[in-house]
Every structure is written in C-alpha cells, then in structure tokens.
Amino acid sequence: MRTGKVKGIISNLVIVAADSAVAQNEICHIRLGKIFLKAEVIKVIGSDAYVQVFENTRGLKVGDEVIFQGHLLEVTLGPGILSKKYDGLQNDLDKVDTVFLSSGYSTDALDMNSEWNFIPLAKQGEIVFAGCWLGEVKEKNIPHKIMVPFKLDGEYQIKSIAEAGRYKITDTIAMLRDKNGNEIEVSMVQKWPVIKPLKGYREKLRPYKLLETGIRVIDMMNPMAEGGTGFIPGPFGSGKTVLQHAIARQAKVDVVIMVACGERANEIVEIFVEFPQLNDPQTGGKLIDRTVIIANTSNMPVASRQASVYTGITIAEYYRAMGLKVLVLADSTSRWAQALREMSNRMEELPGPDAFPMDLPSVISNFYARAGEVKLLNDKSGSITLVGTVSPAGGNLKEPVTEATKKATHSFYALSQSRADSKRYPAIDPIESYSKFLEYPEVVLYLQQTIAPNWKTEVVKMKDRLLQGREAMEQINILGDDNVPVEYHEKFWKAELIDFVVLQQDAFDNVDAFTSLERLYDMQTKIAEICEMHFQFSSYEEVGVFFRSIINLFKQINYSIYQSEEFKNFNRQLDKILNENKQTV
Amino acid sequence: MKINKQFKMQSFKKIYTRVTQLTKATCTLEATGVGYEEMALVDGKSAQVIKINGRNVTLQVFEGTEGIKTDAEVMFLGKAPSLRLSDELGGRFFNAYGEPIDGKYKPQGKELEIGGPSVNPVRRKQPFDLIETGIAGIDLNNTLLAGQKIPFFADADQPYNSVIAIVALRANADRIILGGIGLSNDDYLYFKNLFTNTDMPERIIGFINTTEDPAVERLLIPDMTLTAAEYFAVEKNEKVLVLLTDMTLYCDALSIVSNRMDQIPSKDSMPGSLYSDLAKIYEKSVQLPSGGSITMISVTTISEGDITHSIPDNTGYITEGQLFLRRDTEIGKVIIDPFRSLSRLKQLVIGKQTREDHPQVMNAAIRLYADAAKAKTKLENGFDLSDYDKRALKFAKEYARHLLAIDVNINISRMLDISWNLFKQNFQPDELGIRKKFIDEYWTKATGVIEEDKNSEEGNMSFVNTSFKQRNKLDVKWQ
Numbered sequence A: 001m002r003t004g005k006v007k008g009i010i011s012n013l014v015i016v017a018a019d020s021a022v023a024q025n026e027i028c029h030i031r032l033g034k035i036f037l038k039a040e041v042i043k044v045i046g047s048d049a050y051v052q053v054f055e056n057t058r059g060l061k062v063g064d065e066v067i068f069q070g071h072l073l074e075v076t077l078g079p080g081i082l083s084k085k086y087d088g089l090q091n092d093l094d095k096v097d098t099v100f101l102s103s104g105y106s107t108d109a110l111d112m113n114s115e116w117n118f119i120p121l122a123k124q125g126e127i128v129f130a131g132c133w134l135g136e137v138k139e140k141n142i143p144h145k146i147m148v149p150f151k152l153d154g155e156y157q158i159k160s161i162a163e164a165g166r167y168k169i170t171d172t173i174a175m176l177r178d179k180n181g182n183e184i185e186v187s188m189v190q191k192w193p194v195i196k197p198l199k200g201y202r203e204k205l206r207p208y209k210l211l212e213t214g215i216r217v218i219d220m221m222n223p224m225a226e227g228g229t230g231f232i233p234g235p236f237g238s239g240k241t242v243l244q245h246a247i248a249r250q251a252k253v254d255v256v257i258m259v260a261c262g263e264r265a266n267e268i269v270e271i272f273v274e275f276p277q278l279n280d281p282q283t284g285g286k287l288i289d290r291t292v293i294i295a296n297t298s299n300m301p302v303a304s305r306q307a308s309v310y311t312g313i314t315i316a317e318y319y320r321a322m323g324l325k326v327l328v329l330a331d332s333t334s335r336w337a338q339a340l341r342e343m344s345n346r347m348e349e350l351p352g353p354d355a356f357p358m359d360l361p362s363v364i365s366n367f368y369a370r371a372g373e374v375k376l377l378n379d380k381s382g383s384i385t386l387v388g389t390v391s392p393a394g395g396n397l398k399e400p401v402t403e404a405t406k407k408a409t410h411s412f413y414a415l416s417q418s419r420a421d422s423k424r425y426p427a428i429d430p431i432e433s434y435s436k437f438l439e440y441p442e443v444v445l446y447l448q449q450t451i452a453p454n455w456k457t458e459v460v461k462m463k464d465r466l467l468q469g470r471e472a473m474e475q476i477n478i479l480g481d482d483n484v485p486v487e488y489h490e491k492f493w494k495a496e497l498i499d500f501v502v503l504q505q506d507a508f509d510n511v512d513a514f515t516s517l518e519r520l521y522d523m524q525t526k527i528a529e530i531c532e533m534h535f536q537f538s539s540y541e542e543v544g545v546f547f548r549s550i551i552n553l554f555k556q557i558n559y560s561i562y563q564s565e566e567f568k569n570f571n572r573q574l575d576k577i578l579n580e581n582k583q584t585v
Numbered sequence B: 001m002k003i004n005k006q007f008k009m010q011s012f013k014k015i016y017t018r019v020t021q022l023t024k025a026t027c028t029l030e031a032t033g034v035g036y037e038e039m040a041l042v043d044g045k046s047a048q049v050i051k052i053n054g055r056n057v058t059l060q061v062f063e064g065t066e067g068i069k070t071d072a073e074v075m076f077l078g079k080a081p082s083l084r085l086s087d088e089l090g091g092r093f094f095n096a097y098g099e100p101i102d103g104k105y106k107p108q109g110k111e112l113e114i115g116g117p118s119v120n121p122v123r124r125k126q127p128f129d130l131i132e133t134g135i136a137g138i139d140l141n142n143t144l145l146a147g148q149k150i151p152f153f154a155d156a157d158q159p160y161n162s163v164i165a166i167v168a169l170r171a172n173a174d175r176i177i178l179g180g181i182g183l184s185n186d187d188y189l190y191f192k193n194l195f196t197n198t199d200m201p202e203r204i205i206g207f208i209n210t211t212e213d214p215a216v217e218r219l220l221i222p223d224m225t226l227t228a229a230e231y232f233a234v235e236k237n238e239k240v241l242v243l244l245t246d247m248t249l250y251c252d253a254l255s256i257v258s259n260r261m262d263q264i265p266s267k268d269s270m271p272g273s274l275y276s277d278l279a280k281i282y283e284k285s286v287q288l289p290s291g292g293s294i295t296m297i298s299v300t301t302i303s304e305g306d307i308t309h310s311i312p313d314n315t316g317y318i319t320e321g322q323l324f325l326r327r328d329t330e331i332g333k334v335i336i337d338p339f340r341s342l343s344r345l346k347q348l349v350i351g352k353q354t355r356e357d358h359p360q361v362m363n364a365a366i367r368l369y370a371d372a373a374k375a376k377t378k379l380e381n382g383f384d385l386s387d388y389d390k391r392a393l394k395f396a397k398e399y400a401r402h403l404l405a406i407d408v409n410i411n412i413s414r415m416l417d418i419s420w421n422l423f424k425q426n427f428q429p430d431e432l433g434i435r436k437k438f439i440d441e442y443w444t445k446a447t448g449v450i451e452e453d454k455n456s457e458e459g460n461m462s463f464v465n466t467s468f469k470q471r472n473k474l475d476v477k478w479q
C-alpha cells in the first residue's frame, strides 16, 4: 500500500508528502477521522503530490494519512446505468438515503446484486478485441451489449462463453485467452478511466443524418446532425436549460445523458419528476428509461463538477460502442471551465485570458472531439451528439469559454437577451446562429430526401427574409413609419410572421412544443406562399392590422393538433383571409 | 449534521505567542494539530484558519489585524464557526458569530458547525407551494414558490428593504430569518420594530452585521442564517423564509479577503470562485418532502441598472429568477419591471394552480407593454405614432398603475380580470395572440372598465419614498 501524509491545505487543494512514487491523476483517499475524502493528483513536485479534494476539507490536519489507490478516476460500466441519478463521481444518489450528502459518502455505481438475462452473441473459439460484442442483456428498452473489456489490448480467443440464461451482474460470462495462454474472466461489469476516450470503433465518420428535435428554429434554420456537436451560449435566464430539456425530451435518439454541471438542483428535480411520467415516442417506454442523469449541482464540490462532464461522455462512449445513438447534453460547460480556473489559480499557475488556465481551448476541444458518428468493429454504426451550454459573463460572447467552444463545435445557437426580454421564446437569434451542417453536401442530400427536394433553397430564402425584415426595421426606426415606402413595412411584417409562427414555440404547450418534419414542411410552404405574395396596402397601418390578424390565426393553428378538425378549421379561415386579400390586389 | 469528531478530541487548548507574519487581514504562526477552517482567538479577536503549510498556519482575522503584535496570544478553539440550535432562537437577534445583540441570554441547544453539507438532490421535492404576496408584479408575472431563491435587483435608492419586509410578512411563513449584511443601523431598527410588533414576534430571528461592524465578519452571516433555517425546516418541518440583504456587500467582503490574500481576481476584481461561493448559499433553498422548506429572498444592489456587473451576473446565473425594481416616472411609482424580472418556477403553478388563462394573459400583457416601449422610443425620436402605438401606450400606463406598481394588494383572479379589462379597453381580440378558447370565455366576460378597488390597501402600502419614521408606523395586515 502506497501512502503519504498531509503537509499543507488551501481550500480543496492539499499537498501530500508521498512515501513512494505516485502517478499524475492518480486517485487517493485522505483519512479524516472515520471517513475518507476522495482526491486526485493534479501536480507532482519531487515527493510532494498536489491533490484536488472532491469534498470539503474542513477539519483536515497536517499529518493526516493519505492512501494512494493505484488507478485514475474511473467509471463503472455495465447494465443498469440507464435511469440512474449519479453525482459527478458516479455515486448513485438514490443509494444515499440521508437528506444531506455528508462528507465522505460513496456508493456502488451499479446494482451489484442485480441479475440479467444474458444471450450470447459470440461463439467459443472466435478471435475478439476490446469492444467486441460477447452477448447482450435487455436493459429497459435497449439491447445492452456485453463487450470485451476496453482495457484489454490486442487479440484474444474466446475460451468459453456462458449459455443463454439468468446471471448475476458479477458472474463470469466468458473466459478469454491471450496469445501467451493467460486466461481472463469477463463479467458484465468493467471500468474505464474517464479522462481517456473510450474507443472500440474502427473509424469516425462525417455526420450526414439530421437529428430531429421537433424544435422548429433548430430543425429548419440550423439543423443538428447525428454525431455532431453544438453549443448554446446565452445570458442568464435566456432559456438555455429550457431548450436543452426540450431537446432531451424530444430528440430522436436511443440514450440521453444529461450532465447538470454546476447548475441548480431544482432543475434536475424537474427531470426526476417529469421524465418517469412522459412517454418515449420511440419505444413506448418512459423517457426516464433512456436517460442517465449526472447531477453535480452548483453547491457540490467544484472538483467533482469538473469530473462530471467526463463521467458523462465516457458513459456515452460506452453506449455508442453498442451501436446506439447517444445524445449528451452538458449544462453548463462554463461552470466546468470555472472549476478549472479555481484550481489553476490556487496552484498559482500563469493565468491566461480572464484568469482561465492557458490550456483551456485545448481542454474544451478535446472534450467535444469525443463526440461523433463511428463505424464499429462489426461495421455497425453508433453516434454521440454533444450539445453544451455556455454561460458567458455579462452575456458578452467575447470571452474565452465561448470563443474556445465556437472553434470546437459545428453548430451555434446564440440566445439573445432582447428576444428573451420580449418573451420571444426560444430566444435563439436566427441571424447570429449557424449550423455548419447546412454546408455539408451529405447532410443537404439527406434533408432533400427526407423533407423536400428544394429544402435547402427554401431555408436560405427564409433566412434572407428575416434579414430583410431586420434591415427594413432599422430603416423604419431611423426614418419613421410614414417616411419609408409601404413595402418596407411589408418586409418587416413578413419577417415578423416567420418569427411569430416558425421561430417562436411554446416549450410548455403539449402541442406546440414538438413539430414533426411533415408539419414543418407544411408550415414552411404556407409561409413561403404568403411571403411571395404582393399585397397592395394603402397605408402602413393596414400592413400591421393585416399581419397581426394572420399571425393570430397561425398561432391558433400552432396550438391545434396536426390535421385535427380544429386545425383544419383555422386553416380554412386563414385561406379565406388570404384569398380575400389576393382579390383586392 | 454532526460536529466533526476531529475537533472534539482536542482536550486542552494550547496558547501560542509567536506570530511570524502579519498582513492587513491575516496573521501566520507556527502551530501543530490545527484543523482546516478551525476558529481561533488572536488577542481576543475572532479568526479562522484559511491556509496550512507544514507548521505554518495562516489565520484570517475578521476585524482586521490593526494593533496585533508579534507576541499576541493565539488560542485555537477546536471547532469551525458554529451555532447552538433550539427553539430558543425564536424572536432573537444575533451578530455574525451567533452571539445575542438584544441584551438577552445566550440560547442553549445542540451545537452545529455552520456551512454544512448540501441536500441530496434526490431527497428534494419539486416546489409546489405558491406564495401569494398580493403584488401583481410578483404573483401575476413572476409567481414565487416555497423553496425558491430569488433576489431583488435594485439601485441603491430603491426602497428594497421595505419591499422585502412586506413580502416576508405577507408570505405566510412559519419562520422569517433575516440575514442583515452591512445593514445601516436605521434599517436594522426598521426590521426589528416591524417584525417584533407583529402578533407572533417569536417567528422572527435576525443575524445582523451592520455598517458599524467589521466588513469581513459579514462572510459568516449567510451561513449562520441558513444553519438556523435548516434547523427549523429539517427538524421542525417549518416553512422558513430567509431574507438576505444586501448580498452585494457580502460579495464586496469576499473580494476584500481574496485581494488581501493576493489571489488573481477575475472580472470586476471579484474572486474567481464567486459563482461557487454564491451557489453554496443560494442552493440551500429547498422544498423537503416532509413539508419543511427554505425560501430565500435576497437583495443585490446594483449600480445604475447594470446587471452585467459580476455580482448581479453571477447571482442571476444561480438564482431562480430575479425581481427588478425600477421607478416608473410616468406613474410616479416604483414598479417591478416585467422585462428584466423572471421567476423560473412560475410555470410549475401558473395555469395549473391558478386560473387556466394565467400564462397566456401574462405573456400577452408583457408583449403589449413591450410594443408600448417601442412606441415610446418612436415618440422620443420625434416620429408620429400609429393608432396601434397610441393604444399600446395608453394600455402600458394603466397596466403599470394597476398591476406593476409595488403598492398593489389584490388576489390573482382579480389581477387576471384587470388584465382582460385593460385588453378590452385598448385592443381587438386578434391583436392579443391568445388562444381562442380563452378569448371566447374571458373576453366576453370582461367589461373593459376597471373599478377602483375599495379594499385596496394602497394607503397602508404607501411606504415607498416615505421617511423612516413614517415607515415604522406602517400597519401591515396578516394574511
């Protein structure tokens, strides 16, 4: 056993005099009376190990005992992860039955006594590598693959494999033999250090498929692609969390990992309460069945806040290796960056911009690089789509975390304060925001095939109309309502129409919250038709009156179930008004 | 929630007399067996361990180190700052160390270290308990729930302390705990008189640091207040309302300490850990399954409405919304600004526990108020107004007077009725963007006339801009 003694303490940075060699990022336990505080080595100078403690250090003294654990920070992987509520270090919060999380608590990540119906997928004598599928068990609604442990290097032969049947999670389900004849027992449980990407795939692919979210401003204007990355910056209260929760509820994926990283506990409680009740439209099960929650709220120790994003992405990589579509949502990555900053300052490292550590951009880009669509060893594919929120200080996007994240991601959803102030939700600024996927020929092809042949052209037109509307508005504001041609008002109101009907969407209304691609296409056609119409308004006041009334009708349509009687009724009313106006032309 | 065993084992208290280093806020000496964050007395002044490096122990002296000599007597107390908890706290006022300042006896009870661990998120219950204040800027537009944390953002000249006092008294809490952070003595006496002149003075507890006390001592106030709050919420299942005013002064004290310790400041010379420091406080608000709850209403003073400053900015990222006080010159009253204000928990109850039309009416009114703001800009730029603009402006003025002003005291259904009447007075139904089924029901019922409310407590709520003396006489009705 390698040990050490506490030598110095500044907040959660502890200096340990180590008795023997220690490894960078090794985990150690510091004894405080009857409990142990978990900590990670973050710097070594001579025999002094600088460790960041994942807990409060109150009461710690010089001379207290430290025991090094011989491994890095690891997650435990196996069936039973879905619908768990973990903290940043993968403690199962449901297993802590006290009201308060007192210092030193620690639990198993999985239910170690659980039993699973195992079905072998591989045969005795086969040659396998890390990540190969040995068998599967049914976890909630997904086939959970039991894979050759990712820690194993090189090739192995299956010496024996369990028959179909019910096994305990820790039972040996396969024996593998390496080239030298050493035998390895494999159970359903394995471990992996979170800091290293868990691979087990043949190659990474370019994203090409739309990831449908049901949120109009995303799906139409700036689509997400499966295996892509995106980020949502915005000042406080602009709707980042509401947007992410909507994506978590609606995205067409197999597994959702929500990392609440230094945010409010009540927001996670909302997930705890709602997700077990909401249906998963894909499987018919409940939403919670496909969800894993990593809850490291803002009052939990900062060091584990930093760990939480890695815990989340590693679990995602594990499910991706089963050939599943995984979505990771991290809220908020700025809190993670701030945790890095706190520690870096405590260690008196040379600060970069805004006192963040110098290597922040590379830390962020390495994190997003773990997403992606991959081709597995058996040629099946799996994906991780990763969307993080960013909380820029003072809402100013010129700050290190936003800038670094912008470079590391494909799509950008800028939430605007003024849209949020005027309750134009979701407050995604349609002009500032972008999705690089609209430039990917394979994504465009996919969109044309699944939605409509001219889809991209139509989307670009919509964006142009919004831009024209904004320009018209600026002119009107400078020159005054009646000092500009009436067409300016028409342009402005056409953009307002798109804004009110397509962009704005009530996340709390059962019907409006989700728009299918079919409905979206219908909507786009109708709006485009109106925007292409030329009206003859005699005064600018008439323009406002007319558009307000059709916006009102469109809103009623948005609140009605697609193709319902109500829906058709409002549509007929709309057509009538449009026809009347055409006649006056 | 136990006192750390480590500390209890100390049987005798050794006295050290060799201080090796002194700075404005800290002193360093050689000592052994000292626990991190342990309290000590340096020449009788309270201090706390903030750094240990081998035998060198650095203490933060709360009052500052003026006059401390290198041979000062240093005695370690074997415990972190703590508070004795029992029902005897009720009706009492204490300083930052939990010592009585009301001239009465020291309460007994089990001793607990302040700044304890956080609540397990899976042991929380989702907030559900609507707090009615009678103020439409809150109940209608930014509905509050028990277990919520929300600050008032206010410029220094706004009557924020009176507002939170009124809200507290109307909130129907079992216990009100005031954390006074750098309170002026006048404001301290205002709270004390107001609270002790109620019919149940033992419902009130205060932990007070006034402008006359050392600034760094303020750092203890929120944790003292919240330790007491947790006792009543967790052990006694009470609905506890915590008032913290002024959190900006708390943050200033944090920056004093970190600057004196030569830490690299981040924005606005605040410590890089400001977010975590504030989150640890605000996240103590909770709704427990047993029925107990901690609701936090705080004040964050801001400078000229600037909410991008680090203090309001970090606060906004942590709290569940904010209430923005602003003076509306047109109606000559302080209002709760509907644009910058927000309650993030409102959607859990509005339209569900309150009338079904609540969410849509609220949003429509705010949207029309925004149209009025645009019209106002037009007017200021010398442009003619359209007919719609004129109606929007008329609406906005009445809306501010009848609903946004903080001296309103009516129930939520009445607020909704007034909104419909204002709509009907000024607009056509298709200008509202409200769901047809609500229009069908409520537009038809609305008269378009707003009767002055005879029961309005405007008289007794007119504390705004009144002098301190007048405010004292204020007769606040219990719900």
Ligand SMILES: Nc1ncnc2c1ncn2[C@@H]1O[C@H](COP(=O)(O)OP(=O)(O)OP(=O)(O)O)[C@@H](O)[C@H]1O
Pocket: A234, A235, A236, A237, A238, A239, A240, A241, A242, A243, A391, A425, A426, A427, A505, A506, A507, A508, B316, B317, B318, B342, B343, B344, B345, B347
């Ligand atoms: N799509 C929406 N529809 C209706 N209301 C919304 C929507 N998005 C946001 N809101 C309103 O805005 C509030 C704040 O949203 P949210 O909590 O998502 O902000 P945030 O950007 O995550 O803020 P923070 O950075 O402080 O966490 C919500 O509580 C809700 O009242």
Ligand SMILES: [Mg+2]
Pocket: A240, A241, A242, A263, A331
């Ligand atoms: Mg948020």
